[in-house]
Amino acid sequence: MMLEPAHRAGDAPRTAPEQDTPGSPSSAASLPNAPADPPAAAAPAEAGPPTRLQEPARDARRRKEREQWLRRRRLERQLHDGAALRISALVLQLGLFRHRVPAGEPDLHASIDGLQDELHAVLQELRDVAGKIYPPLLDEAGLGPALREVTERVHSRVRITAPDERFGPAAEGAAYFAVVNCLDILTADAPPVEVTVRRDGAELTVQVAGMDVRHAELMHDQVRLLGGTVEISALPAPSATGGEPGPGTITARIPCE
Structure with missing residues (x-):
């Protein structure tokens, strides 16, 4: 499940369908802060996809x-x-x-x-x-050392795997607070959590495994304004929980500078 569909460079533009389907890049869910698309009658038939009209505003928000x-x-x-x-x-x-x-x-x-x-x-x-x-250790040493420092005050078992590579102040700041928001709510009886940081092309990817996926919104709030996306994959829920999602993996992807 993806909280916000990614808009990746190199994707082929699609022609505007008669009606958007849920989850499509032109639907309101893909850009929650963007203004609503204009009525079909106001745009000429040969106009490009609605996302083209939204790109300048979206890029301006990310720069800001x-x-x-x-x-x-x-x-x-x-x-x-x-x-x-x-x-x-x-x-x-x-x-x-x-x-x-x-x-x-x-x-x-x-x-x-x-x-x-x-x-x-x-x-x-x-x-x-x-x-x-902005944590001083994050500025001086990067995501790995800064997140390991956080685990010292967390009441649960957390393992951090991160490279020495730097990803830029904005991406690192958003990723740091996205992870901290999740770790701060862990209790002493929570299952072990593993945080993995890596670069995937032009994106910083942060995976939090063993976390209740209902907390994915905590990460999404931190990364969305930079054009980041969040995906969740949950383990099958035991019958004792009444079918509610349990521990799984929350994956955030953030464009690097």
Whole structure:
């Protein structure tokens, strides 16, 4: 099952049928944010497929989304290189000042210790915010190391398989948060999950195996604005679940820069 059909370069254009079939590239489901197609009477009979008319708007949305990811990465760097470093410097200065305070001033020592603790808490909160904007490790080392760091805080067993290759800030950012959205909801009794990252031509492919496929929308929300698609394949549901889908594989494909 595919949440959003892919529009791949090199596909042969098709002639417009009398009525779109569900799942076809010209149906509204293929571009959920695109305006509705104009009435047939408003377009000349020799006009090309409706998707041709939507391509400029679609490409503009993707460019805007890539620019948003670049801005997020710059903002994270500003927080790290600016506010975070200044707070760290203040903590060190307070430590030096504490050593100069006479031993007979316990109240002053306690006040300095309290200030240092508060600054450490502020610094950690700032790092948490920066990580939600664009994780520093993702920027510095790529998807593999960044996702492995996430598994340390997850309550379930997760295995990450990823190359050292880089895929661009936008594709990596979307893929990272798509996977994190799924991993964050895992419980301690969840089955093992395996995340595989690879390049397929001009696309970054991320597979999450062993995940409840009903959570595929969490990944789709992150990748769709870059022109990404999500496919799901579920294992047969046991009768105890009343026929509901169970663990399967969620595959996201994201165009690389």
